[in-house]
Amino acid sequence: MPLTGGEIRLERSHEGRVANLTLDHGRYNIITMETRRVMAERFAEIDADKNVQVVVIRAAGEHFTSGGDIAGFLEVDPVDLTDLGQDITAPSRSPKPVIVAIDGYCFGVGLELALSADIRIATDRSRFALPEMKLGMIPGSGGTQRLARLIGLSRAKFHILTGKRITGQQALDWGLTSHNCADAEELEKTVDKVVTVLLGYSPIALRTAKEVLDRGVDAPLYTGIELERKAYSMLRASEDFAEGVAAFGEKRVPKFVGR
Template identity: 35%
Template sequence: MGSLIAVDDDGRVRTITLNRPDRLNALNTSVLDTLAEEVRRVAEESRGIRCLVIRGAGDRAFSAGADLEEIRGLDADQAHAFIRRGHRAITAIERSPVPVIAEVDGFALGGGFELMLACHVVIASDRSQFGLPEARIGCIPGFGGTQRLPRTVGKAAAFHLMLTGSRIDAERAWQIGLLSVPPVPTAELPREVAETAFLIASGSRTGLANLLEAARQSTSGPALEHEAALAALSIASVDGQEGITSFAERREPVFTEE
């Protein structure tokens, strides 16, 4: 499975750790493919597992989003292929018959924020920050955020987050409906997540799967495909590449006048 993803079992609960702390657990191709495979494996093979927890390694981030070093310089076709890998991983989480908890401590930004949105339960520390900064670098959310965020928090809050690219703190995330419970102190986060996971895992696996299926709101294929195409064009555009480069170089982007 490699070192980019760590997996640990505690009874009926499996914890998947995004293990790139030096890169703020950024999502590259290997991480996305391995994450999708692990979620699939739990659904199809690990019958004893009744709850999944996804967390980020280190003390700074759940995930700061897609790995910009990987998407820098991509043309539209290459960017589209990368985004579709993200869709596969995140859709696997959303459609998992085993409940998935996001344990967020630190940054949940961009693709990491979109990964969190696909989880069924979100529990975060009070120092966490959330946002979709793509608009600040000439791109758009590409891992389902344009579809899932308005469904989660409503049109007004969703468009404010997406259009401004602003970050919000954990208290604001709770107020607008991003979190399942109020934010907890960092030191208490593992206990809060463990208690919730074990409570969920005490239920019937079949019953939990049926509940998720009954409650699931479909994210339509055409809408996600349209988002993926537009996100790929944005990444490959002059402004998109300027935004990605300027971020890496820690300067303000200089966008075209078009």
């Protein structure tokens, strides 16, 4: 029988400039089909809010998520699966930097959610896996493509074909995560530090950097460089760039406005 529910709490902090999303569905935070829908709805609201500059995704409970609701998945008509992943991977399309704080299990669609974000910060006890092969299936929400691009084709093939888990230290060493924290307390402190850094930068520069990186990484080098040059020229005319230069010369903290 499929699971119901899929609460994703949305709370704002830092005077509304940070949107905090919290997965809250029991100890293992199993992701239901409803969770997918709610994730897309939350990001639609966040992306439309010009005051939000940074997004952080966390999870209540002992684990980030053990993966999806298999029973619920089986009730979906196969023809409807062609668009699978357009909801849970909303972070990849958001113009705002998205940070994921991971503690414990990060499996299946949960890992695909994390892979669609920009910065992944985890703990030493975190474990990552795409175990769909054990069900006679493959990842269906971007897992095969994003994991291969992050940790390399050889490693991705091994871990997807075998379903073997990736440890917290391996994730850090291979570039899957940016930090490997000792525990949940250190995880939150590290996330707060990164958020503080991002809030100090120009929103338009952050948005542009994310777009150039995402669109250019799979293009030929000359195409990526051309994209970078055009984006650089566009930012050269921004108010934030003028403010940044002025603040640098006056030895003060810049006041960016996102224009």
